[in-house]
Amino acid sequence: VSGLGEFDLIDALAARLDPPDEGLGIGDDAATWRPGAGSVVVATTDMLVEGIHFRLDWTSPRDLGWKALAVNLSDLAAMGARPGRGLVSVALLPGQAELVEELYEGMNELARLTGTRIVGGDTVRSPGPLVVNVALIGEADSDRLLRRDGARPGDLLALTGTVGASAAGLDLLVRDDRESLARPEAGPLLAAHHRPQPQLAAGGALAALGLKCAIDVSDGVASEAWHLARASHVAIEIDVERLPLAPEAVSLLGEEKARQLALSGGEDYQLLFAVPETRLTDVAAALRDGGPPIVVGRVTGERPGGDVVVLESGRPVQAAQAGYVAF
Amino acid sequence: VSGLGEFDLIDALAARLDPPDEGLGIGDDAATWRPGAGSVVVATTDMLVEGIHFRLDWTSPRDLGWKALAVNLSDLAAMGARPGRGLVSVALLPGQAELVEELYEGMNELARLTGTRIVGGDTVRSPGPLVVNVALIGEADSDRLLRRDGARPGDLLALTGTVGASAAGLDLLVRDDRESLARPEAGPLLAAHHRPQPQLAAGGALAALGLKCAIDVSDGVASEAWHLARASHVAIEIDVERLPLAPEAVSLLGEEKARQLALSGGEDYQLLFAVPETRLTDVAAALRDGGPPIVVGRVTGERPGGDVVVLESGRPVQAAQAGYVAF
Numbered sequence: 001v002s003g004l005g006e007f008d009l010i011d012a013l014a015a016r017l018d019p020p021d022e023g024l025g026i027g028d029d030a031a032t033w034r035p036g037a038g039s040v041v042v043a044t045t046d047m048l049v050e051g052i053h054f055r056l057d058w059t060s061p062r063d064l065g066w067k068a069l070a071v072n073l074s075d076l077a078a079m080g081a082r083p084g085r086g087l088v089s090v091a092l093l094p095g096q097a098e099l100v101e102e103l104y105e106g107m108n109e110l111a112r113l114t115g116t117r118i119v120g121g122d123t124v125r126s127p128g129p130l131v132v133n134v135a136l137i138g139e140a141d142s143d144r145l146l147r148r149d150g151a152r153p154g155d156l157l158a159l160t161g162t163v164g165a166s167a168a169g170l171d172l173l174v175r176d177d178r179e180s181l182a183r184p185e186a187g188p189l190l191a192a193h194h195r196p197q198p199q200l201a202a203g204g205a206l207a208a209l210g211l212k213c214a215i216d217v218s219d220g221v222a223s224e225a226w227h228l229a230r231a232s233h234v235a236i237e238i239d240v241e242r243l244p245l246a247p248e249a250v251s252l253l254g255e256e257k258a259r260q261l262a263l264s265g266g267e268d269y270q271l272l273f274a275v276p277e278t279r280l281t282d283v284a285a286a287l288r289d290g291g292p293p294i295v296v297g298r299v300t301g302e303r304p305g306g307d308v309v310v311l312e313s314g315r316p317v318q319a320a321q322a323g324y325v326a327f
Numbered sequence: 328v329s330g331l332g333e334f335d336l337i338d339a340l341a342a343r344l345d346p347p348d349e350g351l352g353i354g355d356d357a358a359t360w361r362p363g364a365g366s367v368v369v370a371t372t373d374m375l376v377e378g379i380h381f382r383l384d385w386t387s388p389r390d391l392g393w394k395a396l397a398v399n400l401s402d403l404a405a406m407g408a409r410p411g412r413g414l415v416s417v418a419l420l421p422g423q424a425e426l427v428e429e430l431y432e433g434m435n436e437l438a439r440l441t442g443t444r445i446v447g448g449d450t451v452r453s454p455g456p457l458v459v460n461v462a463l464i465g466e467a468d469s470d471r472l473l474r475r476d477g478a479r480p481g482d483l484l485a486l487t488g489t490v491g492a493s494a495a496g497l498d499l500l501v502r503d504d505r506e507s508l509a510r511p512e513a514g515p516l517l518a519a520h521h522r523p524q525p526q527l528a529a530g531g532a533l534a535a536l537g538l539k540c541a542i543d544v545s546d547g548v549a550s551e552a553w554h555l556a557r558a559s560h561v562a563i564e565i566d567v568e569r570l571p572l573a574p575e576a577v578s579l580l581g582e583e584k585a586r587q588l589a590l591s592g593g594e595d596y597q598l599l600f601a602v603p604e605t606r607l608t609d610v611a612a613a614l615r616d617g618g619p620p621i622v623v624g625r626v627t628g629e630r631p632g633g634d635v636v637v638l639e640s641g642r643p644v645q646a647a648q649a650g651y652v653a654f
């Protein structure tokens with residue numbers, strides 16, 4: 001497929017996507033659609049760069065396409081929003097056309113499962129690294145948004161599922177731990193890393209219940225708790241023993257390491273949300289299909305600028321503001 | 328500013344932007360806003376990659392920020408749409424934080440001039456090239472869209488202004504033509520290349536008049552005529568002598584070269600649109616402020632798959648499907 005022209009490539013990529021359900025898709029200067037009456041638009045974007053966010057010897061193009069969309073869908077889930085139309089930009093080397101076609105196939109798999117349509121994009125040359133940017137535009141009911149600034153003193157903090165699996169899978173790859181990689185427990189960890197599951201149903205359910213505050217776990221529970229604490233101006237306690245660890249991570253890496261990856265590893269894409277104690281039964285009923293919520297901490301009071309304390313056996317330990325990237 | 332943390336950088340960048348007029352902006356998992364009643368959403372995205380689309384020794388960070396937004400605004404103009412909210416993704420090297428802050432300042436200059444708000448984005452590390460992706464979401468009246476497939480036999484094809492200036496400016500830079508670069512005519516050519524002016528007012532006026540077909544000139548008039556011909560299934564004639572050449576390009580590079588750059592150079596971001604002959608006076612009146620439309624060709628008939636003939640002294644010459652990039 002090398003030597004394909006730009007417009008042939010665009011045609012080949014469009015053929016891998018479900019067509020838009022209404023309005024204009026790929027092929028005009030812009031995509032169009034009619035927004036739902038009474039809804040607010042909810043928009044997010046994420047860029048994945050080869051050598052920083054992924055390596056092509058560790059990740060298949062299909063998984064990369066899935067993940068590039070999944071991380072954006074997770075942002076919509078964290079707002080309680082519904083998908084959604086996506087715009088996909090790819091910078092590729094000559095000779096990578098077939099790879100990018102597979103990337104689109106993986107992306108369309110998840111798009112189909114979640115009711116997302118890829119309606120436009122840009123395809124350009126790269127001088128080296130493969131770059132994938134997805135911008136995703138969804139909708140929500142305006143009075144039903146899960147915001148970062150909605151946590152209140154007395155709220156419990158809960159997760160929609162286990163954490164640390166993705167970081168454990170990455171850890172096996174980084175250390176090239178062939179013994180562990182050959183064991184059956186590695187499968188779910190690598191799957192969590194390569195094909196994260198955005199918690200759209202859970203986010204929608206929490207928003208429908210009238211909850212006010214959630215974030216998705218992209219950088220580790222400690223880092224996300226800091227985001228909520230700063231935006232809501234509250235102090236948060238996290239009980240490290242209550243973190244729902246991925247059992248395969250505990251099995252392959254031990255409890256201490258699994259716990260550290262849950263706290264500061266990231267890429268779990270579960271939701272961390274605030275819930276008044278009186279609403280916990282409602283939440284458990286609403287989330288039943290995806291597994292019950294797991295309480296991991298609480299909002300202890302108001303605190304301008306925010307604070308997070310991580311407790312182990314009731315004693316504060318290092319509450320790293322993880323997810324730090326220096327520029 | 329090197330060594331700035333990710334969240335400090337996001338704060339520094341957000342400080343360079345006008346805040347959203349309503350809804351959530353930078354600082355939550357996604358941006359939100361309420362769409363205009365009865366409007367359709369119009370969304371587009373463009374990626375600029377260092378070494379492919381720009382060089383930092385030729386382009387200032389401020390100009391790059393302006394241009395990254397301008398090329399997206401031009402897509403909205405070509406649909407007859409209004410801005411708009413933007414999402415900006417940047418991949419940068421450690422040490423480029425200050426550069427990216429200036430990029431945001433240049434982008435916000437154009438945002439302010441056009442009623443655009445930058446409401447979100449992503450800031451990631453690059454292993455080398457600087458990458459800037461803008462996704463722009465605007466609105467239009469659903470029955471007033473300028474589409475690529477709206478050209479009809481008998482329509483005239485017209486431009487909103489001169490073409491070839493940007494490509495002429497780039498030509499001077501590529502050839503490092505210091506003698507020409509020192510002359511006053513170089514100024515407008517470099518300005519056209521670095522700070523293109525999206526034709527939002529013209530696009531809006533054409534749409535309001537009920538015209539049906541336009542495209543923005545990003546790849547040269549010949550290439551854009553091909554897009555219209557293919558989408559509308561018509562044959563198009565372009566009279567090369569009627570192309571409105573940038574006078575500074577003619578002065579510095581000669582008429583032959585200026586004409587070739589107008590036909591196949593690109594990055595002019597004027598609009599090429601189809602107009603029934605009977606509507607030409609209305610269009611001239613509506614576009615008066617930005618200069619009258621310049622008729623450069625016509626739709627000669629229906630043609631499945633499209634066709635473009637470029638005429639010079641009434642004889643067909645090479646009608647290159649310019650803008651071809653091999654992958």
